[in-house]
Amino acid sequence: MGKRQHNPVCTHQELHEAGYLMRKISFKNQPTSAIIFAFEGIAYAYINHCMHMHRPLNCEQDAIFDETGKYLRCSMHGFIFDPKTGECQSPVCFGQRLQALRLEEIDDTLYFAEKHLQLID
Ligand code: FES
Structure with missing residues (x-):
């Protein structure tokens, strides 16, 4: 199991239902939050700043x-x-x-694919 498997963001279904989602994250050792949304069928994420x-x-x-x-x-x-x-x-x-955040999709679930990012629960 790769490292990014520890950073599941949401499923496509959750994103579709929510419109957009926010996740608390640590990025480059700074606590912040990310926005995740789909636009024209493609998921994007940015630092919410x-x-x-x-x-x-x-x-x-x-x-x-x-x-x-x-x-x-x-x-x-x-x-x-x-x-x-x-x-x-x-x-x-x-x-x-x-600030864009790379996402990766595996089996209908989106993961952050950034080295210096951790989800904060
Ligand atoms: S703080 Fe975003 S438009 Fe001014």
Whole structure:
């Protein structure tokens, strides 16, 4: 059993039902949280940390997407991000990226595939 088998995030079914999920993690020895979601059928994960004023994207609302469903949106000041790359599309932080976290799928379960990441229960 590989090391990443210890970092199961969720099943596809759970992600589909929840819309998006958060997981407490330690990344590079820093406690933080991750957001996980599916976009156009593909699962993505990012550190839940907006570069603008260092808030979680869902800090003001229980949502991480804008009303179109095409962009991630920080609920603090409304900055939007490309869900596939994490790149900010709003002028102040244009081009800066959310920290992406690699995922791997094994038998319908998603795992974090990052060396310096541990799930915190
Ligand atoms: S903190 Fe995210 S838009 Fe300002």
